[in-house]
Amino acid sequence: MKLDSNNHSVFLMHYHLVLVVKYRIQVFDNELSDFAKEMFIKIGSKYNISLVEWN
Numbered sequence: 001m002k003l004d005s006n007n008h009s010v011f012l013m014h015y016h017l018v019l020v021v022k023y024r025i026q027v028f029d030n031e032l033s034d035f036a037k038e039m040f041i042k043i044g045s046k047y048n049i050s051l052v053e054w055n
Contacts, residue, residue: 004048014052 021027
């Protein structure tokens with residue numbers, strides 16, 4: 001377990017993000033999911049965010 005820190009605190013944060021589309025229509029296919037995952041990793045690296053699981 002790696003803790004993050006700044007000048008006044010030490011912390012460990014986890015977020016659980018669930019995307020649900022209107023009427024639960026199947027919108028996300030494998031190609032779109034792979035693209036979203038790549039973008040999340042690319043943007044997250046700038047903010048020191050790591051991806052633990054993608055499902």
